[in-house]
Amino acid sequence: MLQPFLQHTSALMKTRAALSASIFLSFLTAAMIIMVVIVFGNLEVIRAADRRVQHSLAVETATTKVLAAALEDQTNVRFESALNELITLTRDNPVQNRRLEALRQIAESHRRADILSENTKLQETSEHIRVQQTAHLIALSEAFRAEEARLARVRQSRRDHAFFIAYSTVLAAGLTALAFGLGLGLWGVRASVRREREILGFAKAKAQTLAVVSHEIRTPLNGMLGMLQVMATEPMSDAQRRRLEVALESGETLTTLLNDLLDASKLEAGRLELLEEDFDLDRLLARQEAAFGTVARNKGVGFQVEIQPEAAGDWKGDRVRISQILANLISNAVKFTADGKVRLAVSAPVTGGLRFEVRDTGIGMEEAALARLFTPYGQAGAATAHTYGGTGLGLSISRSLARLMGGDITVQSVPGQGSCFIVDLPLERGRRVEAEVETAPDLVDLRVLAADDNPVNRHFLSSVLTSLGVKVDLVEDGDQAVAAWRAAPYDLVLLDLRMPVCDGFQAARRIRAEETHGARTPLLLLSGDVSADVQKEGRSAGIDGFVSKPLDIHTLIEAMTGALTDGRAQAA
Structure with a gap:
């Protein structure tokens, strides 16, 4: 590395x-x-x-x-x-x-x-x-x-x-x-x-290599997790379901590790960019509670989210990266707490911005361990790494992301009593974000065109979309996607980013160039890299939404529903 x-x-x-x-x-x-x-x-x-x-x-x-x-x-x-x-x-x-x-x-x-x-x-x-x-x-x-x-x-x-x-x-x-x-x-x-320059050149070359390797790893990983998710919708015995859950959890762990390695590489090369947008803080915290509340309760640990009234509402920042920071800290707090509780408190200091405090009643840390806590691949100690596992990248990435936003992460810890991680982010108030309507998406009889050069991914998309009542046509590259789109009308087009002959960006530009006024087809990009650079280029090419690989069924459905809703609103 x-x-x-x-x-x-x-x-x-x-x-x-x-x-x-x-x-x-x-x-x-x-x-x-x-x-x-x-x-x-x-x-x-x-x-x-x-x-x-x-x-x-x-x-x-x-x-x-x-x-x-x-x-x-x-x-x-x-x-x-x-x-x-x-x-x-x-x-x-x-x-x-x-x-x-x-x-x-x-x-x-x-x-x-x-x-x-x-x-x-x-x-x-x-x-x-x-x-x-x-x-x-x-x-x-x-x-x-x-x-x-x-x-x-x-x-x-x-x-x-x-x-x-x-x-x-x-x-x-x-x-x-x-x-x-x-x-x-x-x-x-x-x-x-x-x-x-030599070091930065090496770091950039390494980041590019990792991006390619990441794509190659994500492709079979996407197929594996996708098929496991399809299997989860089918009837099976309790023993089979438990085995399936272990396989899914292992795949998600591998995905997290892959994402951490890619993020660390981008941070070292100085190529990680933030994507600022308005977001609802209450909704972001609700998702954190939904993600970690069940895990903590299954472990016998309490999980509590508190937000001061002055901190509630809409803010402007990189919602995904803020969620990533909180997820890393909460995940660690739950992992290192065997008894007691984990509390996420959010406040708005008088100096401005937001302050997140993740406090646990876990094992705590010595002063010597705190000094190396935020170093890449560093952990509190060999015994901790052996007992609890992990790569030691999560906290390093979290602090780097916080500092990239102009903030920082500090920690207070007492051995045997627990730790408190404090995240200060100089965010500004955002415009009001309309609440999402939590309704079951109606995708029955929807005509979808999906382009992916990997047969495993095409099989996964076919299985998932067909099970939802979607009529799906599959092609192998962007050139075939443009030809199929010309031949028949589609309600939605799914484009893989990296494809031979014609990639996702090129296919999107060609489709947008040939569309007639008032007949806009929603386009979703499926990629292992949905960074700010990719999204910026994708928006300029005419992409409406982005879904990260390995694909999650619920995330895919949510993105499809959002793209269809936005497309109908624009057509109206």
């Missing part, structure tokens, strides 16, 4: 997604580490360059102080202090230290010249020495300043270079990570979309 395939594919997608995420995170982490190392390394260079620039400014200031002190200070105190400060600042530069030592010697000579100037005889010589040494002092100071300026420019260049590298590294790492992330993200999205 599709479920293991989906689980395997989901696990594979998760594994690949995790691998892609790991690769991306590893790459991003490595890029961040490299970026941090480079940035912090260059930040240290920048800080060092900043310190050297500050150092150059300090040296410049100290040089100015030394020069001023050498030229002005007679006591040599300011000069020695400024010179010592400058030597301390340039202790790591031997070239500058030699210049400073020369500067100290010139300053000393300058001071000796000042001493000589005190002697009148040597005043001219002292002045000459002072002029020379002052020029030399200024030249040394300028050379010292030039060297410090050159060093400052070198340090500033290194600082700018380091800042550029750090900035470029951060930008490159960010852009690289962004580009890699975007590329990986796009690859992931494309891969995910491709895998999703």
Whole structure:
């Protein structure tokens, strides 16, 4: 089935997604580490360059102080202090230290010249020495300043270079990570979309295959159940009737299982559509009570249906699917309740819509069982599945249908005390539906044309319709049906959907195209698939009603009566 395939594919997608995420995170982490190392390394260079620039400014200031002190200070105190400060600042530069030592010697000579100037005889010589040494002092100071300026420019260049590298590294790492992330993200999205298309394609192919297989299974099943129903109308002993009832019940169980598998496949493929129409809620609940009341009472379990006055009346929704949800829940409640009662309560919350509560006094469930209750093919436990049977599809399908309608199903359960399933559906009020007149259909002497390619189905239709007094003609395909309809008037035509040469839709279109005004023949489609898509196409082809296979005698009679009534109303 599709479920293991989906689980395997989901696990594979998760594994690949995790691998892609790991690769991306590893790459991003490595890029961040490299970026941090480079940035912090260059930040240290920048800080060092900043310190050297500050150092150059300090040296410049100290040089100015030394020069001023050498030229002005007679006591040599300011000069020695400024010179010592400058030597301390340039202790790591031997070239500058030699210049400073020369500067100290010139300053000393300058001071000796000042001493000589005190002697009148040597005043001219002292002045000459002072002029020379002052020029030399200024030249040394300028050379010292030039060297410090050159060093400052070198340090500033290194600082700018380091800042550029750090900035470029951060930008490159960010852009690289962004580009890699975007590329990986796009690859992931494309891969995910491709895998999703593959899964959906597989699911659709599976749904189509199941539809074909379902038709092939329903054909012999329809013949078997049909003939059993015919036999049920004949006289027989009590023992034979009990055996017949077991056979009918087994066939109905097989039909339910087949319908569940087909519905699950359609839901997985996203091909199940809802058919909204106005319906009478009271009538829908009455049918549920009629279907399950006898079963519950035969088991010794009470069955009660309660509807609040504000919930009664007409609503709009998919009546068949709502009935299917309730039937699944009520059937489970009756199955898992050995003593006590099952109650179906219907209310209309102030928020709108309808709320159905199916409450039982059965075995209840543990919290762990509730977590897997709505998973496809999941059941409360192995012991429960062994004791009570079932496929585990009913609740999954019911919740999927409820959510397809915009609602949901929740559950509350206490082990040993029972469970309560709550169905919330956002339905709207519908137009009033005229009550069906429960009268016995008069089909005697009715002329019916039935087209079906399967001989077993034709034999069943002949047996059932003949027993009702209907005059029936049988053909094998749609082409023969159109030819027979042309040759003689018929009150009703039954068309199988899947037939060789000409299917039911094609035959209906040809009949409608050839009809004269005011002479409309009611057409019923017999098919194992009466989904919304089939009904939509059938209505456009001119089909008046639909009957699901395997055929039920009462359902067939009801559909024939309804089509005849509608046909007469349209003719009038």
